[in-house]
Amino acid sequence: MRRTALAALCLAAVAGAGLTGCLPGEDKASKTSRQSEEVKDSKEGEGPFAGLTGGEITERALDATTGASSLRMQGDVPDEASGGTLHIDMALDKKGDCAGTMGMGDEGEAELIKTGDTLYLKYDEAFLRAQSKGEPKADVDAAVEMLAGKWTKMSATGADADEIAGFCDLDEVLGDAKDGGSDATRGRATTVDGTPAIVLNERDGKDRYTFYVATEGKPYLLRIDSTSAADPGSITFTDYEKPVPAEEPEGEILDLDALS
Helix, strand or coil: CCCHEEEHHHHHHHHCHHHHCCCCCCHHHHHHHHHHHHHHHCCCCCCCCCCHHHHHHHHHHHHHHHCCCCCEEEEECCCCCCCCCCEEEEEEEEEEECCEEEECCCCCCEEEECCCCCEEEEEEHHHHHHHHCCHHHHHHHHHHHHHHEEEEEEEECCCHHHHHHHHHHHHHHCCCCCCCCCCCEEEEEEEEECEEEEEEEEEECCEEEEEEEEEECCCCCCCCEEECCCCCEEEEEEECCCCCCCCCCCEEEEEEHHHH
């Protein structure tokens, strides 16, 4: 079995989970027209964001979110390569450490831990078989027997791990999200998992995006929902500034670098 095939699921997240993909852009003329129509209503409201437009609140939220040293991402994002949906539950920080799981639809799941210069991965049988379609049955069965349910490790700087390790870097995942403008309009007050928040609505043609921003403490992004035909899905952000539980797994670990 090709090790690159084993990593395919995690690699997809690098392109699929960046916040910049959740922030739509539009042409300047449309933006200016909408701003002139909505600026009055969007500045109404009381509380911590009184007098601010939805776009100004979004900018504050992006500044706070991209400034965090760590966070946890949970949700579903589209994978353009397969046309499927990538499920993510990952804690990561700006040191490049991470811990969590990723899965593609009903095609299994992989656990991922990166600490220091070492990347640990554990695949279930469904994941291994899904990523090995088209390969000889004997080879797939042998790989399942050797790897399924077992922790493996490899150098995080190696060719097979470089892009996966990049997903563990919070700066790289968030990318240039705070450099994008926003025409979001203010919505209702709500809560996200018990945290008070304000709803912000953004549209780009037929696509709709909803942002939930904390109204207590720092204005962190709490959730992004997208009904875009190209990027449907929802991601929640929690555990800001909490240590990432990235520790070497206990028990026997298969060294893939040594095997290769």
